[in-house]
């Protein structure tokens with residue numbers, strides 16, 4: 187078993203005993219078998235000394251128990267690592283950022299505390315998963331939609347604390363931004379409420395985000411300044427209908443006006459669902475991730491194999507021959523049928539300015555969907571939690587050798603066609619030079635408005651040499667991206683320090699600010715040391731990446 | 733709810749009829765655990781990644797839908813749930829307790 191640096195066996199044993207007194211013996215896990223269940227199933231360090239592993243786990247059921255645990259940890263200088271549902275696969279799973287930390291597993295705190303149907307909000311505890319929240323809303327006959335990420339077993343709070351995203355309207359699909367009001371247990375064991383929650387008896391905790399004075403909520407995301415025990419979220423009223431339609435454009439450089447037009451439509455809220463953007467040659471239905479489900483057509487493979495790669499004109503011709511656009515964008519709309527039809531008609535008119543643009547017939551669905559319809563649609567777009575996405579990497583007819591998970595390299599890039607094409611060229615070249623699969627077409631993540639994410643997946647397999655090589659390549663990509671001004675939105679603990687180091691304006695002023703805060707609010711450095719590259723004073727030496 | 737049922741059942745367990753009923757109860761609990769934790773990947777249909785993977789693995793020689801299979805043993809289920817396989821991660825005890833796992837195994841190996 188690994189103990190955290192500087193913690194004696196006696197102090198550890200004494201803390202574990204005290205934890206037992208607080209939560210009951212059943213909810214303290216310290217046998218090897220049980221602690222192993224807190225390993226990151228998608229770790230890039232499988233079977234290596236560097237793997238991040240816990241020493242024990244403790245699972246409280248109430249806020250008071252969380253406070254007690256924090257006080258005990260403080261007395262013993264024992265690092266604890268809070269997780270909500272611990273399903274952060276690809277970004278660290280349920281393992282801590284510092285080996286030897288005790289995982290504070292909040293899964294048992296899974297109560298939906300309040301649903302406000304009239305103001306469309308929900309207040310939950312950390313252990314409430316999307317599946318559970320959905321069930322709760324359904325059972326209550328609620329007309330409110332959740333915005334869910336691809337895996338439905340994560341939690342509203344855990345996902346928001348890592349700043350994850352979903353698939354409906356922009357104001358809901360950025361999960362941290364969709365929150366309204368938090369309760370946090372601080373490192374000294376005190377509880378604090380943010381926003382209107384700071385005023386006793388206030389009834390608008392879930393209605394006005396920033397309260398009075400400095401707004402501190404953001405400090406608790408992607409950080410280690412406190413333990414969130416409650417969080418409110420704004421929910422989307424079930425729309426009357428949904429519409430989807432696709433615009434296709436013929437020329438390689440048409441990506442530029444396609445994105446400019448999309449930006450105008452999204453920033454004006456004329457299209458209010460998530461746009462899916464891509465090259466139909468690799469993903470005819472523009473379904474996120476579909477590239478891995480279907481191997482590309484033989485002609486495309488042939489073309490891509492030509493020395494030096496295909497010319498733009500060759501790709502355009504192949505797309506034309508196949509009756510496809512070179513690029514396409516599938517737009518989605520939520521609202522009353524007559525309104526969204528009009529929004530699509532207007533969007534179409536805007537795209538018609540691109541010579542040769544073609545359009546699919548719009549498809550309109552009335553809500554609520556029947557169970558039969560739900561089984562057929564892209565569920566997350568309708569706020570229905572599921573696990574369909576795990577087809578990525580899983581065995582199938584087209585993937586005879588499954589992986590053991592994956593990690594994404596996902597830098598934020600500017601939302602212009604020029605920059606998307608530049609990122610594709612730069613990252614493709616880097617990948618090829620590193621001996622990784624190339625990226626002949628950009629995979630553009632459209633979760634956020636105003637920016638894009640460039641997605642490049644690394645498979646995880648249980649092979650030390652491969653994982654080592656992939657880690658080196660990942661780090662190389664971080665550097666290359668940063669040289670181009672592209673920075674990651676989120677990452678696994680293995681790379682958090684590396685990426686934080688790229689946000690280095692004015693001699694790392696931002697990281698130094700985080701460290702000043704860390705020292706002030708958690709002087710013993712007990713909460714999640716190292717998360718997002720923020721180390722407490724006594725562990726900082728030699729950790730900061732240049 | 734489970735706790736209340738368990739309590740009410742304690743007396744019945746003394747009789748033979750009671751234990752058959754208890755087995756049914758365990759399977760029912762197992763079915764619930766399965767529906768919540770497994771079915772989203774191992775359901776019956778074209779979109780479930782676990783089912784798709786097992787269809788490819790056994791090339792149709794073994795039923796791909798876990799809950800319809802007749803050849804599973806409790807140990808095989810427990811090992812897979814606590815060790816994981818491929819993209820399917822292992823499950824913690826705060827998610828699936830040992831008792832839940834017994835119930836799950838009973839459900840998936842029911843005759």
Ligand SMILES: Cc1cc2nc3c(=O)[nH]c(=O)nc-3n(C[C@H](O)[C@H](O)[C@H](O)COP(=O)(O)OP(=O)(O)OC[C@H]3O[C@@H](n4cnc5c(N)ncnc54)[C@H](O)[C@@H]3O)c2cc1C
Pocket residue numbers: 268269270271272273274275276277278279280292312335336337339340341342343344345347348349350351352412413414415575576578714717
């Ligand atoms: C195939 C696949 C697809 C995915 N698709 C998406 C997607 O569409 N969108 C997306 O956002 N993610 C996606 N993910 C990533 C990830 O699975 C989800 O973000 C998931 O919701 C995170 O796990 P969780 O909700 O259980 O959070 P947790 O694991 O509970 O929390 C994540 C981290 O936040 C911190 N934290 C959690 N709770 C607290 C707390 N109460 N107090 C303080 N700190 C806390 C901890 O550091 C923790 O490690 C995907 C992963 C895979 C494997």
